[in-house]
Amino acid sequence: MTMSPEVAMEKLSVAERSMWAFRDMRVVTWRNLIASLRIPEAIFFSSLQPIMFVLLFRYVFGGAIPVAGVSYVNFLMPGIFVQTVCFGAVATAIGLSEDMAKGLVERFRALPMARSAVLAGRTTADLVRNIFVLLILTVVGLAVGFRMVNGVGNFVLGCIVMIVFAYSLSWGFAIIGLKAPNAETAQLMSFPILFPITFASGAFAPVESMPGWLQWFAIHQPVGVVVAATRSLMCGGPYTNSSAVGWTFVWAAVLLGGFSWFAVRSYRKVD
Amino acid sequence: MKSDLAISAHGLVKVFSRGQTVRALDGFDLEVAKGTVTGLLGPNGSGKTTAVRILSTILSPDAGTAEIMGLDVVRQSDAVRRIIGLAGQYATVDENLTGRENIRMVAQLTHLTKSAARAKADELLERFKLTEAGDRPAKTYSGGMRRRLDLAASLVAAPPVLFLDEPTTGLDPQSRNDLWEIIEDLVDGGTTVLLTTQYLEEADRLAQDIVVMEKGRVIAQGTPAVLKAQLGTTVIEVSFASHDLADRASSLLTNLTPKPPIREGSLLELTVENGPKVAADVLRTLDGAGVELLGLALREPSLDDVFLSLTGHRTEDEVAEAAQPKRQGRKAKKESAQ
Numbered sequence: 176m177t178m179s180p181e182v183a184m185e186k187l188s189v190a191e192r193s194m195w196a197f198r199d200m201r202v203v204t205w206r207n208l209i210a211s212l213r214i215p216e217a218i219f220f221s222s223l224q225p226i227m228f229v230l231l232f233r234y235v236f237g238g239a240i241p242v243a244g245v246s247y248v249n250f251l252m253p254g255i256f257v258q259t260v261c262f263g264a265v266a267t268a269i270g271l272s273e274d275m276a277k278g279l280v281e282r283f284r285a286l287p288m289a290r291s292a293v294l295a296g297r298t299t300a301d302l303v304r305n306i307f308v309l310l311i312l313t314v315v316g317l318a319v320g321f322r323m324v325n326g327v328g329n330f331v332l333g334c335i336v337m338i339v340f341a342y343s344l345s346w347g348f349a350i351i352g353l354k355a356p357n358a359e360t361a362q363l364m365s366f367p368i369l370f371p372i373t374f375a376s377g378a379f380a381p382v383e384s385m386p387g388w389l390q391w392f393a394i395h396q397p398v399g400v401v402v403a404a405t406r407s408l409m410c411g412g413p414y415t416n417s418s419a420v421g422w423t424f425v426w427a428a429v430l431l432g433g434f435s436w437f438a439v440r441s442y443r444k445v446d
Numbered sequence: 447m448k449s450d451l452a453i454s455a456h457g458l459v460k461v462f463s464r465g466q467t468v469r470a471l472d473g474f475d476l477e478v479a480k481g482t483v484t485g486l487l488g489p490n491g492s493g494k495t496t497a498v499r500i501l502s503t504i505l506s507p508d509a510g511t512a513e514i515m516g517l518d519v520v521r522q523s524d525a526v527r528r529i530i531g532l533a534g535q536y537a538t539v540d541e542n543l544t545g546r547e548n549i550r551m552v553a554q555l556t557h558l559t560k561s562a563a564r565a566k567a568d569e570l571l572e573r574f575k576l577t578e579a580g581d582r583p584a585k586t587y588s589g590g591m592r593r594r595l596d597l598a599a600s601l602v603a604a605p606p607v608l609f610l611d612e613p614t615t616g617l618d619p620q621s622r623n624d625l626w627e628i629i630e631d632l633v634d635g636g637t638t639v640l641l642t643t644q645y646l647e648e649a650d651r652l653a654q655d656i657v658v659m660e661k662g663r664v665i666a667q668g669t670p671a672v673l674k675a676q677l678g679t680t681v682i683e684v685s686f687a688s689h690d691l692a693d694r695a696s697s698l699l700t701n702l703t704p705k706p707p708i709r710e711g712s713l714l715e716l717t718v719e720n721g722p723k724v725a726a727d728v729l730r731t732l733d734g735a736g737v738e739l740l741g742l743a744l745r746e747p748s749l750d751d752v753f754l755s756l757t758g759h760r761t762e763d764e765v766a767e768a769a770q771p772k773r774q775g776r777k778a779k780k781e782s783a784q
Contacts (some may be wrong), residue, residue, distance in 0.1 A: 195557065202554045210542035213583060278538040282599070284504045287527035288555040 196289035203283075203296020207270065208303060221266070221304075222311050225259040229312065232379055233319050240380050244413040245324065252312075252321040253333060253405040254378030259312060260341035261373050261398055263305045264348040265365045270297055271352025272361040280445070291439050297352075298345040305341055309334055325411035333408035336423050340401045343427040346434035353441045372398040377406075397426040449516070452607050452638035453478035453501060457510035460496050460662075470496040472662035474510070478640055478655070480606075483633050485653030486642040487753070493662040494642040495535075498609050501640065502532045514607055528556075531600035534611025534642070538596060541585035545576050545595050548584060552599045570598040574628070590621025597628065608632065610641045614648060626651060646750045658756060666756050673752045680721030681747050684714045684728060685740045695737050702727050712740075717751065 187195070211217060232240075232251050242250040274280050274293070283293050313321075323330040348365060355361035375385075375392055376399040382390050393399045403419035458474040461467060471493045478484045486494045499505040501512055503523040512519045514526045539548045546567050553563035571580040574594040579587060584595060593613060600608065610629065614622040629652055633639055643649050649656050650670050658666040658673075666673060686692040692712045699707050699716065702724055708715045718724040721744045732739055 198557075199555055202551060206540065206543065206547075206551050209547065210540060213542040277541070278535075279540060281499075281504055282532065282538060282552070283555070285502045285527060285530065285532040286552065286555045287524055287557065292555075 192289070196291055196295070199288040199292030200295040200299060203292050204299040204303070207296055207300030211300070211304065218307075222308055225255060225262075225308060225312050226315050228258065229255055229315055229319060236379070240384075242381055245410050246320070248316070248320045249322060249324055249410055250381075250406070251379065252316045253409045254376070254402050255316075256309060256312060256334070257337050257340075257376075257398065257402050257405055258373040258378050259308060260305045260337050261344055262369055263301055263308065263341055264344045265362060265369065266304065267297055267301045267345045268348040268352040268355065268361040268365050269358045270301070271349055272355045272358045275353065275445070276357055284445075290443055291435075294346070294349050294435070294438050294442055298342060298349060301345050302338060302342050305338060309338070323409065325409055329408045329411065333405040336408065336420060337401055337405050340397070340423055340427045340430075343431035343434065344397075346431060346438050349438045350434065350441055353438065353445060372396055375399075376402050378402045397423075397430065400426060450479055451477055451513075451516075452480040452482075453484075453512075453514055453640060455497070455501065455510065455512040458497065458500060458507045458512060459509040460493075460500060460505065461508050469662050471500070471507070471510075474659075474662060475664060476657060478638060480638055481633075481636050482655060483629075483639040483641060483653045484655045484657060485649030486640060486657050486659060487644075487646065487649050488642075488659035489644065492659040494659055495611055496662075497659070498532075498534075498611050498640065498642055502530055502609050503527055504532075528603065529605055529607055531603065531605035531608045532611070533593075533597045533600035534609070534613050535615055539584045539592060539599060542583055544581050544583055545571060545587070545591075545598075546580040548595060549599050549602060553602045556603045558602070566602055570601060574598045588621070589617055590624060593617060593621070593625055594628070597625070601632075605637070607638045608640070610639060612642055612644065614643075614645065622648075646748055646753070650748075658753060660757055666752075674747050676752070676755075679717050679719055679747055679751075681745050681751060682716040682718060682721060682725055682728060683741075683743045683745065684716070684732075685742075686712045686714070687738070687740055688712055691737060691739075694735075695732055695739070698731055698735055698737065699728060702731065717747070717755075 229252070232255065233248055237247045237251065240247060271280075271294070274283075274297075280293060289295075351364050352361050355364055375389060376382075376396065377393050378398070382393045382399070385393055394403070400419050400422045403414075403416045404423040406414045407416040407419055453476060455474060455476040458471045459469070460471040461469050474493065474497055476484075476486075476497070486497065488494050496505065500507050501514065501519060503519050503526050506520050515529055517525045517529070519526050539545075540551070543551065549567040549570050550563045553566045554560065558566060567580075568577075571577045574597065576591060576595060576598065579591060584592060587595065597610075597613065613629070614625050617625065626648070629639065629641075633652075639652075641649070641652060654669060656666075656668065656670055656673055657664050666676075668676075684695065686695060689709075689712050692709050692714055696707045696709050696714055699714070703716045703718050705717055708717075716724065716728070725742065725744060729742070
């Protein structure tokens with residue numbers, strides 16, 4: 176369909192604009208997913224890293240980390256899942272800065288598409304990729320002794336909780352992707368943020384083993400909350416923590432709101 | 447606003463501050479009539495690309511106004527995006543998608559229906575001789591194929607106004623020629639084209655109107671013929687077997703012309719008012735001194751000469767200064783122009 180110039184986006188109703196924004200997002204998501212399927216090496220190696228983490232902690236460090244109530248592998252896997260989906264946000268930063276460097280963003284910016292679509296398409300594609308990596312990781316976990324001790328339903332709920340959070344985090348890393356001069360720098364800028372929030376979180380060891388000041392950080396910072404929420408759902412028992420589940424959604428909503436507002440603003444102003 | 451204008455810009459200013467402040471555009475004015483081709487000519491860093499990015503709504507200006515078909519590029523940016531196409535060195539294609547997928551993506555983002563997008567992709571691939579390569583990822587394409595795909599993608603909405611930012615930079619002569627023919631076809635179909643280029647030959651061939659830019663401003667404007675006529679001169683080129691001979695000849699010929707001869711390698715260039723008479727003098731002088739020459743040619747001033755007389759330096763000078771590796775490109779360009 177063609178529109179006369181007079182029927183511009185800005186004259187459409189909110190509902191129509193949202194529909195176009197959604198369709199544009201879907202097209203960009205499709206493009207991002209197709210593009211990653213064309214680089215099977217990238218899929219292979221990006222799945223390999225979390226698998227290495229599972230094996231490393233399960234067999235190398237795990238024996239030295241005492242946990243209460245469940246076996247270490249059952250304690251560990253929720254933490255590794257959360258760490259993995261959070262690290263997935265690096266792909267958002269890298270993907271966007273590559274599109275910027277290659278000039279694709281220039282092309283998109285000259286098209287009559289929704290201003291949010293490039294970012295929403297990127298983060299949504301990364302969400303899909305996160306689900307795929309979680310599936311692989313679940314299989315690996317089951318192979319090394321992980322069991323869904325609190326039931327399959329709660330395991331799936333745990334996955335949903337962390338995916339929602341990771342999606343909001345992805346928008347934050349979209350900002351890095353827009354601001355970084357190139358993909359390498361985007362990656363380098365991402366790690367100093369991701370390492371403290373994923374490792375100082377109780378993902379790999381009980382927070383009680385940390386010094387007091389760090390314990391406070393590990394419990395209250397967003398990824399710490401998500402780890403507690405996921406473990407509450409996947410392990411249950413002594414780890415039950417329903418307020419963490421609630422707080423995860425609060426964090427996700429706050430981060431998503433703030434990050435997406437700032438990211439779209441940055442996207443408009445990019446030069 | 448005059449209704450016969452496709453593009454108009456008044457007093458555009460754009461300042462970038464990355465480390466140091468650069469006034470990429472500094473009071474840029476432009477008027478392009480509907481159905482014409484205008485060539486925006488200037489060295490690297492003269493503001494050509496910035497001008498195109500503002501006119502195609504990618505950047506917003508710090509000051510000034512611009513309209514495309516009477517629509518304001520800032521306030522009515524979305525309406526502008528529906529009637530423009532952008533192709534060239536920066537707007538590009540997705541390497542991991544096939545040619546067909548690239549065009550379909552752009553078509554869908556231009557809000558064509560899925561089936562219309564599919565039909566459009568087939569049509570454009572056919573028109574740009576990419577049907578066979580259509581289902582291969584674009585990263586397997588040659589430079590020329592990539593530019594054709596890029597141009598095809600920019601034509602999805604059959605835009606009445608087309609921006610081409612250095613469309614043939616880095617292409618071999620054959621591919622460049624193919625692309626020129628495509629652009630000429632588009633113009634025959636009534637499309638208004640704004641073309642930026644560093645190649646004078648390209649502007650000369652495609653553009654009816656030439657706008658010469660330097661330091662973010664327009665320093666001259668007119669048809670290629672008018673710009674050349676401003677010089678009102680002929681260029682005499684004399685070639686020698688060696689640099690030394692050319693140097694010797696240069697000192698011998700200094701008195702024959704108002705401006706001293708320009709030596710490039712073993713080639714001397716004299717810009718003169720009365721070509722045939724001075725040419726005879728040159729031959730007589732060199733023969734008398736026993737300096738042997740390889741060849742002598744009289745030619746109309748090129749746009750390069752125009753640029754030299756307007757700015758005091760050649761178009762490529764700043765390129766060569768800005769980045770050493772680009773010298774390679776400059777050399778290749780010279781060769782392909784011969």
